[in-house]
Amino acid sequence: KQEVTQIPAALSVPEGENLVLNCSFTDSAIYNLQWFRQDPGKGLTSLLLIQSSQREQTSGRLNASLDKSSGRSTLYIAASQPGDSATYLCAGANNNNDMRFGAGTRLTVKP
């Protein structure tokens, strides 16, 4: 059973700062890892998906990495903006059907 942990639970940074969000998982036989953004009272928006054969994925100011041997994934956000404020969730899947989520990191970017 895959278990996913995200630390810290909350993070506050000034606008413009580059930042890294952390995600740890217990089973290195991970099939894929997905990062999501969730705004208060809203659904989840998919940000990046990394397959087990990949080391990283990039989309705009976002870069996600995957290190199966250490059981870690990171989401790097460059030049943070107040609009980036949200809760970021990572989820690891060991097959197509069983995706396990972390509790999330609540990010606040101060103007």
Place this chain on the structure above:
Amino acid sequence: DAGITQSPRYKITETGRQVTLMCHQTWSHSYMFWYRQDLGHGLRLIYYSAAADITDKGEVPDGYVVSRSKTENFPLTLESATRSQTSVYFCASSEAAGGSGNEQFFGPGTRLTVL
């Protein structure tokens, strides 16, 4: 509009009543999923479906029933609602064809309160 929709968005019901939450997707994705999100537990998988007429249990299936007669619809039924089923319910879908097809896309959620 294309995408994944859920209805109702908000629902209040009483203990013991039957409630059905609807999920509809327009992408013709093979896989559909139901999750619940609770403080302290995060998101947990209730049921999933690999195709029409194929469903299977997730992590927390007790007290729930699903069906999938059409590819685009995946209703979730609480046969006899309990207070512990008060939660936000999310539906998701994916192509699950391998590679990037495993990416899951989520609906806006249904906030259910059981009194």
